[in-house]
Amino acid sequence: MSETAGASGRAAVRRxxxxxxxxxxxxxxxxxxxxxxxxxxxxxxxxxxxxLTPKNLLNVMDQSVIAGMVALGQTLVILIxxxxxxxxxxxxxxxxxxxxxxxxxxxxxxxxxCLATGTALGLVNGVIISAGKVAPFVVTLGMMSxxxxxxxxxxGASSIGNIPDSLxxxxxxxxxxxxxxxxxxxxxxxxxxxxxxxxxxGRTLYAIGSNVEAARIAGLSINxxxxxAYVIAGLMSAVAAVFLTxxxxxxxxxxxxxxxxxxxxxxVIGGASLFGGRGSIIGTLGGVFIMVFISNGLxxxxxxxxxxxxxxxxxxxxxxxIERLLSGGRSGA
Amino acid sequence: xxxxxxxxxGKRFGATVALAGASFTLEAGEVHAxxxxxxxxxxxxxxxxxxxxxxxxxTISLDGRPVRFAxxxxxxxxxIVMVTQETSLAPDLSVLENIMLPRLGMPGRLDWRAxxxxxxxxxxxxxxxxxxxxxxxxxxxxIGQRQIVEILKALALNSRLIIFDEPTAxxxxxxxxxxxxxxxxxxAGGHGLVFVSHRLEEIFALSNxxxxxxxxxxxxxxxxxRELTQGxxxxxxxxxxxxxxYARAGKTARPPHGAPVLSVRHLFAPPRVRDVSFTVxxxxxxGLAGLVGAGRSETLETIFGLRPARGGSIELDGQxxxxxxxxxxIRAGLxxxxxxxxxxxxxxxxxxxxxxxxxxxxxxxxPGLAYRRRDxxxxxxxxxxxxxxxxxxxxxxxxxxGGMQQKVILARWLVLSPRLLLLDEPTRGVDIATRxxxxxxxxxxxxxxxxxxxxxxxxxxxxxxxxxxVVLSDGVDVTSIPSDMIDIEKLGMFAAPRSSxxxxxxxxxxxxxRHGGMAFWISIExxxxxxxxxxxxxxxxxxxxxxGSFPEIAETRIPEALARRAAGFVSEAESGLTTLLIxxxxxxxxxxxxxxxxxxxPPTHLDAEALAESVTHxxxxxxxxxxx
Numbered sequence: 012m013s014e015t016a017g018a019s020g021r022a023a024v025r026r027x028x029x030x031x032x033x034x035x036x037x038x039x040x041x042x043x044x045x046x047x048x049x050x051x052x053x054x055x056x057x058x059x060x061x062x063l064t065p066k067n068l069l070n071v072m073d074q075s076v077i078a079g080m081v082a083l084g085q086t087l088v089i090l091i092x093x094x095x096x097x098x099x100x101x102x103x104x105x106x107x108x109x110x111x112x113x114x115x116x117x118x119x120x121x122x123x124x125c126l127a128t129g130t131a132l133g134l135v136n137g138v139i140i141s142a143g144k145v146a147p148f149v150v151t152l153g154m155m156s157x158x159x160x161x162x163x164x165x166x167g168a169s170s171i172g173n174i175p176d177s178l179x180x181x182x183x184x185x186x187x188x189x190x191x192x193x194x195x196x197x198x199x200x201x202x203x204x205x206x207x208x209x210x211x212x213g214r215t216l217y218a219i220g221s222n223v224e225a226a227r228i229a230g231l232s233i234n235x236x237x238x239x240a241y242v243i244a245g246l247m248s249a250v251a252a253v254f255l256t257x258x259x260x261x262x263x264x265x266x267x268x269x270x271x272x273x274x275x276x277x278x279v280i281g282g283a284s285l286f287g288g289r290g291s292i293i294g295t296l297g298g299v300f301i302m303v304f305i306s307n308g309l310x311x312x313x314x315x316x317x318x319x320x321x322x323x324x325x326x327x328x329x330x331x332x333i334e335r336l337l338s339g340g341r342s343g344a
Numbered sequence: 345x346x347x348x349x350x351x352x353x354g355k356r357f358g359a360t361v362a363l364a365g366a367s368f369t370l371e372a373g374e375v376h377a378x379x380x381x382x383x384x385x386x387x388x389x390x391x392x393x394x395x396x397x398x399x400x401x402x403t404i405s406l407d408g409r410p411v412r413f414a415x416x417x418x419x420x421x422x423x424i425v426m427v428t429q430e431t432s433l434a435p436d437l438s439v440l441e442n443i444m445l446p447r448l449g450m451p452g453r454l455d456w457r458a459x460x461x462x463x464x465x466x467x468x469x470x471x472x473x474x475x476x477x478x479x480x481x482x483x484x485x486x487i488g489q490r491q492i493v494e495i496l497k498a499l500a501l502n503s504r505l506i507i508f509d510e511p512t513a514x515x516x517x518x519x520x521x522x523x524x525x526x527x528x529x530x531x532a533g534g535h536g537l538v539f540v541s542h543r544l545e546e547i548f549a550l551s552n553x554x555x556x557x558x559x560x561x562x563x564x565x566x567x568x569x570r571e572l573t574q575g576x577x578x579x580x581x582x583x584x585x586x587x588x589x590y591a592r593a594g595k596t597a598r599p600p601h602g603a604p605v606l607s608v609r610h611l612f613a614p615p616r617v618r619d620v621s622f623t624v625x626x627x628x629x630x631g632l633a634g635l636v637g638a639g640r641s642e643t644l645e646t647i648f649g650l651r652p653a654r655g656g657s658i659e660l661d662g663q664x665x666x667x668x669x670x671x672x673x674i675r676a677g678l679x680x681x682x683x684x685x686x687x688x689x690x691x692x693x694x695x696x697x698x699x700x701x702x703x704x705x706x707x708x709x710x711p712g713l714a715y716r717r718r719d720x721x722x723x724x725x726x727x728x729x730x731x732x733x734x735x736x737x738x739x740x741x742x743x744x745x746g747g748m749q750q751k752v753i754l755a756r757w758l759v760l761s762p763r764l765l766l767l768d769e770p771t772r773g774v775d776i777a778t779r780x781x782x783x784x785x786x787x788x789x790x791x792x793x794x795x796x797x798x799x800x801x802x803x804x805x806x807x808x809x810x811x812x813x814v815v816l817s818d819g820v821d822v823t824s825i826p827s828d829m830i831d832i833e834k835l836g837m838f839a840a841p842r843s844s845x846x847x848x849x850x851x852x853x854x855x856x857x858r859h860g861g862m863a864f865w866i867s868i869e870x871x872x873x874x875x876x877x878x879x880x881x882x883x884x885x886x887x888x889x890x891x892g893s894f895p896e897i898a899e900t901r902i903p904e905a906l907a908r909r910a911a912g913f914v915s916e917a918e919s920g921l922t923t924l925l926i927x928x929x930x931x932x933x934x935x936x937x938x939x940x941x942x943x944x945x946p947p948t949h950l951d952a953e954a955l956a957e958s959v960t961h962x963x964x965x966x967x968x969x970x971x972x
Contacts (some may be wrong), residue, residue: 209712209713210711210712210713211705211708211710211711211712211713212711214698214705214713215705217691217693217694218691218694218702218705220693221691221692221693221694222687222688222689222690222691222692224682224687224688225682225687225688225689225690225691225702226691226702226706227650227670228648228650228670228680228682228688228689229670229674229702229703229705229706229756230669230670230671230673230674230675230703230706230707231671231702231705231706232671288691288692288693289693
């Protein structure tokens, strides 16, 4: 996928038509993301010889799993013109569900409980937003607070330890040198890409975000798919909770804090419009990598972690500005 | 010197031309009506004047000096204010604070006492009737009062030019009268007033001059209102020179009726749809005519499952049918081309191909896209519609003209081979050339047996395109008539909202009640009588036609009276009914039809001449101007 995109880019250069390349860049979001990622990687590898070492790359993959899982769900929500502020606290509460269930019923049932919790709370979000016609910002802001509070109540406000090795191995093991959790991430994104490109539901999400009235008149299932977006966002938060638990081998009710903003940032850097209808799942994955690279690079350069917020924030604003300049002509009515 | 003059104003929105060189002048002390059908550009023009949008070309001059407004704020500073339906007031502030809002933004201490004094002086200028309490919260005011506050706000800014954009749409008759009084006071005080409206009777009651826009061009510039008749004004608004664009192979070549496809009985979907019945047959194009607000779009939306019906019944192919959602309607073989292409039709982020296949996606059962399945249908439609070639299918829809976009939306439904197409203003914002190809296309699909229901505000279009016309007025169907039996004037009289035909209706009521017969408003042409309204309970005095019917004279119960149209009472030899016909007065001698009174027995002590005179007097346009 990325190779063909790069090849066609090179072909355009060979033809000596700079304008053609520019046109490709202006129209192909994924190509643009790829270019940015290559530039970021090149700069970081020049600055730090340690950056391109296998160990650091494994580290980067590792860091991108949790952010990536949450951003996947967030992408679907933002595509319909919504927003989900509750994904972070849903990670916390579904992790706590996992922690309460596995000691008695074992890890598999624990994971089921974890995924069920995230899905159910996502469903609540979706139903209230879609059927109750309440602004998504308000509903998910409320759910953010409810989820966090539930996590504290259910866990007795303390962290849960003694996570069995079987769960820990999820983020330890690797296949052909690639961590299993990272493979899960890539599989999840591949499925999401296929869904958004070739399934009725995926195209419906785009149509809802682009012009909900036209979609309704054309007979698309507006309510079903609007709710589904929030359900998937909840489910992906729970998936992230499983990987988080596996990685830190402890369950903290406050786990996942900040994931809502990071996921929104990844989606926005990935070129999606907060008004809905425009964006891509590959773009989001690129957004996730860019954010992870930047924080990883700043770590390697021994920059104070306090500066990371400034770096990420600047990138978000720059990304939106660039998208606006590039797509300004298209969005003009 | 003119207070305001616009010359050769042009404005485009994307590929749509909103104004194509429109000119307009306004004198101080006049009420200048700006009229036109939907999409004619009257709103765009008034928003250019008020600085809300900037024209692409052309010049504006105020007091003879060229001006250029970068925004509404600059126009306000120059003394130009627009009053719209949705007022720009702050609902939680008091009337006084709203009127003096610009002063609240000035530095220094507020002198509340002076502000109150100034506000009260402004209210006094509008006349005692304007009375609004300066302390009231705007949220608690009725819409009519809010408009008055808006006007006061404009006056507080020393505005000399006020634009009223459809100000009466949400107002009650009483509030409208009040507003008109205020507008006249302002005109008398030397203000220049622009009055945008589609209510003809208001234009005649209020304005001094009229400018008519059509498709972004001025078709009649600053014509004194009294030189126009209602019929002429309608013709100017909707008429077109191209008459053979309707692709009709002669009116007589109309295909014979197929089986009824859709039958609507007493449809009730408040607030707009009150009692609508009609039937449309296979292969027929049925026009749904009426004025804005008559409930036409709402009728289509109710049939299509976009709004709930609260009463009545719908039959599709003889089977009871009710769609809870568009999806059900689509799967039953219906299609809807909505009124507003931008907000209800196009999906801006989708390619032409996906826009074309959007309804297919809605109708399709499986989880995939199955776009391939429609490949051959898409190819066929592309050539039928003269749409972009296959290779352009991946382009963005918004890069094409309005007409092309509309063709794609049409094709979106044709892909599904529907049995019934509902089209709401299908040619709005579409250039003449594309229009004519859309008409040809509709003819073509009707010939294939598809039933079409077309809503249009363009009377000429309805008459030219449809085989039969159902006229809606205030949410009720008033007549169903073959299109070759009606013209724009009569259509206008049928479509007149009950509320605006109120004066005639009141006269009829008085006549029927006082003399114990039946009173009616008709027009006679080509041996037929067209009845627009009929009042009275005396069934013995039934003239043989009712409101909305259009029988031949010989079929009525008063053929002699209708044939002779004499000045006095005419008795029928056969039935003994006695009828008096009185021409409806009009300043220009234009035909506004006849008012009639039919009595069961010859009157004993009724002077025909005196009665005619009193009816004429009650109907005089001047009578209302004086009363108001």
